[in-house]
Amino acid sequence: MDIALLAMLCVTAIAAIRIRDLFAVTMLFGIYSFLTATFFLSLDAIDVAFTEAAVGAGITTVLMLATLRLTGRYERKPKHNIFIPLIVVSITGAALVYGTLDAPLLGDPNAPAQQHVSPRYIEESPKEIGIPNMVTSVLASYRGYDTLGETFVIFCAGLAVIIILGIQDSGEVHPGRSAIGDQLVLRVVVKVLLPFILLFALYVQLHGDYGAGGGFQAGIIFASGFILYDLVFGEGDARLIVPPNFLKRLAALGVLLYAGVGLYSLFNGKAFLDYSALSDNPTSAQHIGIFLVELGVGITVFSVALTIFFAFSGRAQITVKTDRRPPL
């Protein structure tokens, strides 16, 4: 099964190189994400598979399509020679393959990567943190600083997109104008399906301690529910429900919630992000801390993902109106 998946990955990659129709390449990229996620699953990385499926196949594809709508569908044939890049790539690849000859074999339990801190996480985290999902406990508790940094990166990316593209309020968009919104079957099915998607996102958010899931995944799924609504019911309808201004504040709120947990423990005489300040019982303190932190992450990821989508789709509207100026 692994080998079949890897072979399909290779085929997809080669096809993605060769095809000049960028729409097709984007679709192939969606397939590639699905295959990658399935492969992650077969390597026991259930949380990563969750994230890759939601992010790679969902959000990234949608963003790329939104970009393609503006930049044109067909790629021109590259003029310069492809042999020099091919040689560079072959040499780099050969060097890397040579490097792997000394690497530990796949699945070797004595590999260096399995020796350092991981045994401690695996043995102690169920007792210390008290939640079964080790990925969540490492993510939100042991490596809380790291995750805080990542949340800031996401927040900054949202800011950067707003700065570069700008984001419109609901007044300037056209509710109900959409090419596929006139399909009755689609509208009905999406209406029925939407509550389940949002409910599933909440389940992923709250169940992240016990199974696969957590703030990152839940935020993305929640956002994709709104994106689906926006796609089917027309540009701007979702914007009336979640105004972009509100989203900006929500993104900041998530980061502030995360950092606030850290500051709270700092003011209580503990180290930054030391959850034991939150409660007397150390295990329940960890529970509360992880819950709050994951909530902060979820809110930030949701609002940033939706903000980025709004910025991209809103841009499409502007360019349609003003693209008539003569080319350079």
Add this chain to the structure above:
Amino acid sequence: MLFAAVVAIIVTMGLALIRACLGPTAYDRMLATNMVGTKAVLLIAVGGHALGWSGYADIALLYAMINFISSIAVMRFFEYQKTLPSQEDE
């Protein structure tokens, strides 16, 4: 029998992948992409059951939803883009 089903699903995925690479029109590719997604859902469900993965049902559920969203997105943006040139012509 489980094994046979897994093999069948993988073979189908491969066939759909070939169609996605060949597909003369963009709609063919959409269809093939959708089919690969559905087959991935089935592969996770059946393969996860066969190999005893824990928590595979959640992932399959997520895949089913995301697959729908991405195929809707492809359709919407593709359709929209095609109407643009005709508007410019008028």
Add this chain to the structure above:
Amino acid sequence: MSNIAGLFNYWVVIFLMMAGFFVVISQGNLVKKIIGLSLFQASAFILYISIGHVSGGEVPIYVEGSNLYSNPLPHVLILTAIVVSVSTTAVGLAIIIRIKETYNTVEEDEIQIIDNRKDDEDEPVEEEHPAEQKEDQS
């Protein structure tokens, strides 16, 4: 023989990585470059997860009576990296949209030609930028 089976994953990952790299350095279209970058990123993710895999290990979710799990650390790193990668991809795509609006092309060569032309005669630059800013304010 066991060597080949054990290293096969890495080799495929390297192939995919190089495919992404090839797209980035050889293709002229900026959107395609971003797609190549994403391919590269996805294969790097596979590399990390392969490193963390333990044969016979279980999903790192604590179950009573089991003590061989896959390494949770790479999972954590890659989980956050995936979400960060989509944000950076979004920023890249946003920049591409602006490039398209300014230069009216997303092909590298054409952008270079227009840039060179602008360096020679500064007038078009001055004309172009106020127009952009007006559009932003509206």
Add this chain to the structure above:
Amino acid sequence: MDTLLNFLSASCFLIGGFLCITGGVGLLRFPDFFTRVHAAGVTETLATPLLITGIILNQPDISLDSMKLLMIMLIVLATNPTASHAMTKAALHGGLVPLTQSKDDSGDSTEKQATNKKPSDNGGDISTL
């Protein structure tokens, strides 16, 4: 009882797998988009419930996983035909012509959209097979 369940699930898997492959072959071999939609959509809609019923029957007892699988089945049953339908409609709207109609008939009252098709999009598909 157990043997009966095993037999049922095994036959579900077999028929589901067979339907999968027929769908894949149909997707690859059929001459134009509308026949391919037919192949993919119809077989998937039957194969998915069969395979998932097979898994549910194969499990030792009814658990939370069975419920989740049931949800998957419902969602796939809802979304898959919808996606096929929407895709077909989009294709018709976008200017693909079904094989049954020759190119001269495409200006029917039902398919006015079909006339303003883009040649770069569907130039090759009718002549491929």
